[in-house]
Amino acid sequence: MRSTVGTLLWRVALGALLVCGIGLLPWLSHTDPARTVLKARSADRDPSPEVLADIRAQLGLDVGPLRLLGQWLGGLPRGDAGRSWISGAEVMPGLLQALGISLLLMAVALLVAGCTAALLCARTLRTGAPRRTAGSVSAVLAALPEFLTASVLATVVGVQLGWLPALGWYGPRWTVLPALALGLPAGAVLGRLLGDLLPGAFAEPWALAAAARGLPRRSIARQALRRCLPGLLPNLGLFVVGLTGGSVAVEQIFDIPGLGRTTLQAALAQDLPVLQAGTLALVLLAAVTTGVTRLAARRLVGPALRDGALSSLHRPRPPVRRRPHLLYGVTLFAVVALGLPRDPLALDTTTRLQPPSLSHPFGTDALGRDMLARVAHGALDTLALALGISAAALLAGVVLGLLPRFSGPLVDTVNALPPVLAALLVTAVWGSGPLTPALAVTAVAWAPLAAHTSALLRQERATLHLTATRALGAGPWHVLRHELLPAVLPPVVHHALLRLPGVALALASLGFLGLGAQPPSPEWGLLLAENQPYAERAPWAVLAPAAVLALLGALAVTAAGWGRRRPRDRKAEESVSQRSPRTSELVASR
Structure with missing residues (x-):
């Protein structure tokens, strides 16, 4: 009973902390809101200290964080969420x-x-x-x-x-x-x-x-x-x-x-x-x-x-003979290998929006740049960043998964935040830039790995050999280092690797929304966004990066499905899949 009450209080505290964080966004922001408002209302006006101070006073930013939060929370029950800083409307x-x-x-x-x-x-x-x-x-x-x-x-x-x-x-x-x-x-x-x-x-x-x-x-x-x-x-x-x-x-x-x-x-x-x-x-x-x-x-x-009287359904699976993820991986590797020797920033205005040809297999964009080169170099940037995020998420997931009472409610809270929503919050605090997608995806990518770690840990602690080890006098650190971690780490690392393409897709989606890298970066989502206006004249400029992203998505789903057919620990894996199957199969994106 005490554990249930503690978990409930922890969930309430997390919800209150999230709401307070949203209410304190104007105070937490590292960018100067007064400059933003001045630029939107009067771009030609000189941003002198007096002008900026007057705008801060009008916006109520000088009252302090607690009063700022109290005013915002007090207005919500009355249907008052303030006025827009840009238009001035309610x-x-x-x-x-x-x-x-x-x-x-x-x-x-x-x-x-x-x-x-x-x-x-x-x-x-x-x-x-x-x-x-x-x-x-x-x-x-x-x-x-x-x-x-x-x-x-x-x-x-x-x-x-x-x-x-x-x-x-x-x-x-x-x-x-x-x-x-x-x-x-x-x-x-x-x-x-x-x-x-x-x-x-x-x-x-x-x-x-x-x-x-x-x-x-x-x-x-x-x-x-x-x-x-x-x-x-x-x-x-x-x-x-x-x-x-x-x-x-x-x-x-x-x-x-x-x-x-x-x-x-x-x-x-x-x-x-x-x-x-x-x-x-x-x-x-x-x-x-x-x-x-x-x-x-x-x-x-x-x-x-x-x-708990309702047993879980048995899920029969046919034997696996085909491995489509290998075909997807080889095709993606071939695209990257063919495009890397090309220059992704070379401009040639005489070949603007050219259709696919032998010299430009994926065609060219609105500035005459080779799309194959930009897709291939964007793969290196996107996948390298996804690898770093996966490593950070793996470390955080394992550490928090070892503390299930603390991380359980936290995982449920994070699962309710899509990567896009996390990116919007990061943008409000830090502004948009190349680090925004990385911070946003890392903030949510650890949750499935923590849930997986907790499930494996719970099952491993119930085994007979671990009971015997403790009976022989082994201490908690010895059990953790020599028994629990060797059993938990291999399947969780495998899980993190299977999620790598999904993390890359989440990064691409944030780049597409303009929350990440800026031109002339060949980041995949940015490629799709900057060529969208030319879809009628040059559909290949949109369909080429779209095809590569679809290939990466197919690789993510088929590789995850193949990995689940050969689980190291089926019972723990089913526990994770019941908690969040879409997170286990796709990303984190969405």
């Missing part, structure tokens, strides 16, 4: 309008995700057997991050084919492409999870007895689906958190005036009152969704879930 009315647009978009995206998962699992529901082709299709769809799917849909369907509008928010037709960009990857992951669970449900004794008695297949399938739902509902909360982060990029690409785009623009402009309110709304949305899905899971199962 924050709350515009924020509520943007929130309504984002909620509508996410609702349609969840409908798309449900339909996608149903189509991928349709044959399994009819026959009870897994469908390998559906697994391949879902792996490809799940490999695509939202910003990449949105870029391809906007370029191909919206611009090249002209079937649907690609910009704005004026009616139902303008909802289709953004909802597809958000819903298809999430639906593919849901389909993969449900496709793994359903064969185990159909193989349970109740299903076999129902089939032997001649009950209709539809009734058995309906009960099997209900049997799998409790395990999927907590993950649905994580998917909505992922949709919250992905909607920032999707709204930016399709020029949708939603909450994500509003918050992103406020972060880039250092309009901190709008950023505070938008960030708080995103955090509360993620927290409410996670709580509702957990409550729904308990209502579906009742005491069986609470008391």
